[in-house]
Amino acid sequence: MIVSSHQLKNVSGPLFCETCSQLSNQFNVWWTDGKNDDGLDYCNIHVECATCHNEVLHKSAVGDIHNLDDAINVLSQ
Numbered sequence: 860m861i862v863s864s865h866q867l868k869n870v871s872g873p874l875f876c877e878t879c880s881q882l883s884n885q886f887n888v889w890w891t892d893g894k895n896d897d898g899l900d901y902c903n904i905h906v907e908c909a910t911c912h913n914e915v916l917h918k919s920a921v922g923d924i925h926n927l928d929d930a931i932n933v934l935s936q
Contacts, residue, residue, distance in 0.1 A: 863884060876910070876911065879908055886908065888931070890903060900921065900923045901920070902923060903918075904917070904920070905917050
């Protein structure tokens with residue numbers, strides 16, 4: 860899902876793509892989720908440059924992600 864940089868403003872400051880050597884205005888945000896061996900839900904959230912697809916941020920958390928708002932909330936914690 861493509862999001863603008865202002866939607867991610869509380870994540871960790873401006874997101875810089877080392878491959879493009881620039882601050883990007885758009886990012887792809889996607890996530891995977893599942894259950895670990897103990898039966899707990901988990902998620903992995905990825906933020907990548909929309910231009911070159913280089914991953915600029917990755918975060919793991921306990922719990923399910925149901926939508927983009929959930930993903931942005933986890934990224935901003």
